[in-house]
Amino acid sequence: MSEMHAETVPFVRDTMIPPAQPPELQSGAVKWLRANLFSGPVNTALTLLGVAIIWFLFSHFWDWFAHSVWNAGSLTECRQIIAERWGEGSRGACWAVIRERWHQYMFGFYPPELHFRPVMAFGFLMVALAPVLFSETVIIRRNVLIVTTVATLLLMFLLKAPMVWMVFAAVILIGSVILAERRVSRLLVFSFLYPLLGVWLLWGGSLWGPIMVLVALGLGWAAWRLLVGFSPLLAMIAGVLVTLGLWLFAVGPAASDARSLLALSIIPVDSDQFGGFLLSITIGVAGIALSLPMGIVLALARRSDMFLVHTLAVVFIEFIRGVPLITLLFVASLLLNYFLPPGTNFDIILRVIIMVTIFAAAYMAEVIRGGLAALPRGQYEAADALGLDYWRAQRLIILPQALKISIPGIVSTFIGMFKDTTLVVFVGLFDPLKGVSDFVRADINWKGIYWEPYIFVGAIFFIICFSMSRYSMYLERRLQRDHR
Amino acid sequence: MSDIPAPAHQPFRLSMLLYDRRYRSMTIQVVVFILVMAAGWWLVDNTIRNLQALGKDFNFGFLFQRSGYDIGSPPIPYNSDDTHLRAAVVGLLNTVIISILGCIAATFLGTAVGIARLSNNWLFARLMTIYVEMFRNIPLLLWILIVYALLTEILPAPAAYRGEDPEWSKILFGNVALTNRYTAIPSIGLTNDPGMLDLGFRIMINWATIAFAVVLIGGWLVRRVVLNRAQAAQDRTGERPTTWWINLAIMTVPSLLLIWYFGLHLIQPELTGFNFSGGLNLQNGFVALWLALTLYTGAFIAEIVRAGILSVSKGQTEAAFALGLQPNRTMNLVILPQALRVIIPPLTSQYLNLTKNSSLAIAVAYMDLRGTLGGTTLNQTGRELEAILLMMLIYLALSLLISAGMNAFNARVKLKER
Numbered sequence: 001m002s003e004m005h006a007e008t009v010p011f012v013r014d015t016m017i018p019p020a021q022p023p024e025l026q027s028g029a030v031k032w033l034r035a036n037l038f039s040g041p042v043n044t045a046l047t048l049l050g051v052a053i054i055w056f057l058f059s060h061f062w063d064w065f066a067h068s069v070w071n072a073g074s075l076t077e078c079r080q081i082i083a084e085r086w087g088e089g090s091r092g093a094c095w096a097v098i099r100e101r102w103h104q105y106m107f108g109f110y111p112p113e114l115h116f117r118p119v120m121a122f123g124f125l126m127v128a129l130a131p132v133l134f135s136e137t138v139i140i141r142r143n144v145l146i147v148t149t150v151a152t153l154l155l156m157f158l159l160k161a162p163m164v165w166m167v168f169a170a171v172i173l174i175g176s177v178i179l180a181e182r183r184v185s186r187l188l189v190f191s192f193l194y195p196l197l198g199v200w201l202l203w204g205g206s207l208w209g210p211i212m213v214l215v216a217l218g219l220g221w222a223a224w225r226l227l228v229g230f231s232p233l234l235a236m237i238a239g240v241l242v243t244l245g246l247w248l249f250a251v252g253p254a255a256s257d258a259r260s261l262l263a264l265s266i267i268p269v270d271s272d273q274f275g276g277f278l279l280s281i282t283i284g285v286a287g288i289a290l291s292l293p294m295g296i297v298l299a300l301a302r303r304s305d306m307f308l309v310h311t312l313a314v315v316f317i318e319f320i321r322g323v324p325l326i327t328l329l330f331v332a333s334l335l336l337n338y339f340l341p342p343g344t345n346f347d348i349i350l351r352v353i354i355m356v357t358i359f360a361a362a363y364m365a366e367v368i369r370g371g372l373a374a375l376p377r378g379q380y381e382a383a384d385a386l387g388l389d390y391w392r393a394q395r396l397i398i399l400p401q402a403l404k405i406s407i408p409g410i411v412s413t414f415i416g417m418f419k420d421t422t423l424v425v426f427v428g429l430f431d432p433l434k435g436v437s438d439f440v441r442a443d444i445n446w447k448g449i450y451w452e453p454y455i456f457v458g459a460i461f462f463i464i465c466f467s468m469s470r471y472s473m474y475l476e477r478r479l480q481r482d483h484r
Numbered sequence: 485m486s487d488i489p490a491p492a493h494q495p496f497r498l499s500m501l502l503y504d505r506r507y508r509s510m511t512i513q514v515v516v517f518i519l520v521m522a523a524g525w526w527l528v529d530n531t532i533r534n535l536q537a538l539g540k541d542f543n544f545g546f547l548f549q550r551s552g553y554d555i556g557s558p559p560i561p562y563n564s565d566d567t568h569l570r571a572a573v574v575g576l577l578n579t580v581i582i583s584i585l586g587c588i589a590a591t592f593l594g595t596a597v598g599i600a601r602l603s604n605n606w607l608f609a610r611l612m613t614i615y616v617e618m619f620r621n622i623p624l625l626l627w628i629l630i631v632y633a634l635l636t637e638i639l640p641a642p643a644a645y646r647g648e649d650p651e652w653s654k655i656l657f658g659n660v661a662l663t664n665r666y667t668a669i670p671s672i673g674l675t676n677d678p679g680m681l682d683l684g685f686r687i688m689i690n691w692a693t694i695a696f697a698v699v700l701i702g703g704w705l706v707r708r709v710v711l712n713r714a715q716a717a718q719d720r721t722g723e724r725p726t727t728w729w730i731n732l733a734i735m736t737v738p739s740l741l742l743i744w745y746f747g748l749h750l751i752q753p754e755l756t757g758f759n760f761s762g763g764l765n766l767q768n769g770f771v772a773l774w775l776a777l778t779l780y781t782g783a784f785i786a787e788i789v790r791a792g793i794l795s796v797s798k799g800q801t802e803a804a805f806a807l808g809l810q811p812n813r814t815m816n817l818v819i820l821p822q823a824l825r826v827i828i829p830p831l832t833s834q835y836l837n838l839t840k841n842s843s844l845a846i847a848v849a850y851m852d853l854r855g856t857l858g859g860t861t862l863n864q865t866g867r868e869l870e871a872i873l874l875m876m877l878i879y880l881a882l883s884l885l886i887s888a889g890m891n892a893f894n895a896r897v898k899l900k901e902r
Contacts, residue, residue, distance in 0.1 A: 036605065
């Protein structure tokens with residue numbers, strides 16, 4: 001056989017066939033549909049069910065959205081306009097309520113002429129966060145800072161901020177953009193000062209309080225500096241004692257003395273004037289900022305070898321995790337005054353922040369403990385081998401890795417906490433969801449309006465929480481060091 | 485870290501309390517102990533002084549006073565002449581009921597959605613993703629209020645069901661009527677009623693319920709015996725005796741006999757006068773809370789289930805198929821046991837969350853523990869400290885109970901390493 005074949009002329013094609021389209025059923029939209037929607041009887045049934053759900057939602061709600069009214073003075077007027085425009089018996093959304101009351105949803109009863117102050121505080125918050133959260137890439141940081149600057153100044157202009165404040169904000173915002181371009185770590189100083197600045201901007205009053213708090217901190221640092229050569233531990237104790245002592249006993253009188261010399265004061269705003277998203281964001285941001293360090297300390301305490309420290313941490317964490325947040329808020333509003341020296345009566349927002357922080361810290365501690373437990377033993381051994389002491393080992397080796405592992409958990413704790421700020425309505429604060437909406441509905445003009453406020457508030461919560469979760473996913477990817 | 489033993493002759497110096505590893509942890513613990521005790525003493529002292537200033541004392545006697553308020557549809561007999569303690573028990577039972585029902589429904593919903601998110605169907609998976617993201621990123625309180633508003637605003641008054649040709653008609657084969665105040669569902673009637681067992685404290689339980697419970701638990705135990713025997717037979721001979729029809733019979737026949745004996749039937753709700761009677765009227769507050777808790781927690785459980793299934797490597801399925809296992813046995817014997825290990829710990833915390841979140845009943849006027857003990861009782865007696873303390877302890881006990889139960893379950897399914 002082989003000989004015969006050897007003599008035949010081999011047939012080899014010497015031109016290329018032009019590439020042909022795949023068969024109709026194997027390409028493009030048809031193939032995609034067959035693969036993803038109609039690959040089998042179950043799949044087809046699911047597709048039909050999905051289409052039915054979409055159709056149900058569309059047919060029930062579309063006309064309501066399509067007939068939206070933005071300009072009206074009351075619900076009756078809204079209904080009138082809808083009836084005129086789309087005929088008798090048709091229904092529609094009356095977003096006019098949001099248009100009319102948006103300032104209450106945003107700021108509660110904060111004096112309207114001072115609305116620029118929370119806006120400015122929020123803008124500064126973004127600047128303070130920039131070196132911590134947005135510094136993975138220059139581009140992101142630049143975008144965040146520039147957008148913040150432009151948006152804050154524009155909003156302040158629209159809210160008719162006085163010229164002095166415009167200049168103040170412009171100097172800080174533009175200055176921070178320039179500073180961030182040159183040396184971003186300098187911005188951390190601003191992040192450090194921000195809590196005091198934010199409190200001052202939101203609540204107003206005299207600047208001397210925050211200044212004295214800072215001075216006390218400085219004196220504490222000086223005490224630490226003085227003793228650190230002698231004994232680090234003693235220096236730490238002395239520093240903390242000096243700071244706390246000054247905060248408790250000296251800051252108040254010193255601030256009031258200074259105030260009598262020079263007022264340095266802006267219009268004060270009471271806590272009961274806070275409301276809406278301003279309240280939620282204030283409580284949320286304060287709770288987040290305070291609960292993270294407290295959670296880290298609790299997690300380390302729970303993993304400690306020292307029996308007493310470990311037991312106390314376990315009892316504290318399990319107790320807080322075992323009760324609903326509402327009961328803790330009731331403690332804040334009804335019981336906290338029992339626990340403090342007679343005659344003490346401090347701000348309800350501060351009390352709520354304390355309770356929310358304690359609550360979130362217990363959850364945070366468990367999340368971080370998970371991260372600590374997930375670290376390979378070798379990391380601890382390596383730290384020991386390098387001769388690092390406990391705090392250095394934690395700070396340089398253990399915590400950075402543990403926190404990185406627990407980012408998803410930390411962020412979902414944050415999201416949960418931010419959502420839970422709506423519960424403050426039950427201790428008499430004006431949260432955006434129920435507090436402000438009930439207030440709006442109590443007005444005779446808007447009586448009987450249900451869906452629009454809920455949808456509006458829900459949408460804003462969704463945007464904030466969803467962006468937080470997406471940002472955490474992004475952060476997780478950025479910080480991923482293992483190459484799989 | 486191994487400590488190098490110090491030479492024995494080194495004398496003890498005071499500074500070793502700070503610088504020697506062996507003593508330092510003792511020092512720290514003593515300091516912490518003193519600080520905690522001081523803080524505790526400070527709090528208790530303040531509380532005592534504050535209570536004195538207000539002329540109050542600390543006692544739980546108010547629990548045995550007449551409550552003087554009513555609770556709509558209590559699970560055990562209760563009226564306003566009963567004590568605050570009984571009101572608190574009613575509230576606790578309401579909390580437990582909503583938690584159990586919510587956990588069951590959320591588990592089913594969450595499992596279904598979690599699996600659906602992994603399905604090949606592009607459209608359905610996207611829809612489920614939208615559902616999960618919607619519910620996870622919006623406060624629970626909003627969902628409770630929306631569901632409650634849906635029920636109270638859109639549904640008609642019971643009168644809409646009146647007449648030959650009513651505006652609204654009952655759904656589910658005429659068994660369920662939705663109204664703006666309650667949902668009327670059928671109740672179970674017995675033609676051959678065996679009477680009640682009195683448990684004391686005016687709590688009655690029907691003998692028929694006990695009979696069903698006994699039959700079901702007994703059937704389950706017998707089934708285990710049968711399965712063990714089948715396993716033994718298989719180990720001995722290599723052939724597994726057919727057991728499915730025995731099991732089916734054990735689980736169904738006695739119940740069917742009981743149903744026939746007691747004459748079990750549904751009593752449909754009928755509109756008499758202005759309201760439905762005959763069945764059970766579930767208050768809208770309860771239905772709204774239950775639905776909202778289910779939908780909200782279901783979204784979280786869906787993510788947990790999805791992560792659990794994704795955590796089982798694909799090679800496991802392929803290996804099972806290569807061994808010739810059928811898909812359902814692969815699921816039961818290979819995938820689920822491995823997925824459960826990942827699923828159960830976070831599922832436990834979702835159950836805990838649901839139980840704690842049920843305290844949001846305050847928004848829809850459902851009288852749970854917070855509504856009775858931490859609400860009306862607290863306001864009427866002015867005993868904030870005692871009421872809140874007791875309420876917190878009860879919630880804590882509930883949470884510990886749930887986590888103990890789930891931990892026991894977890895211990896059964898977790899990886900046994902040797």
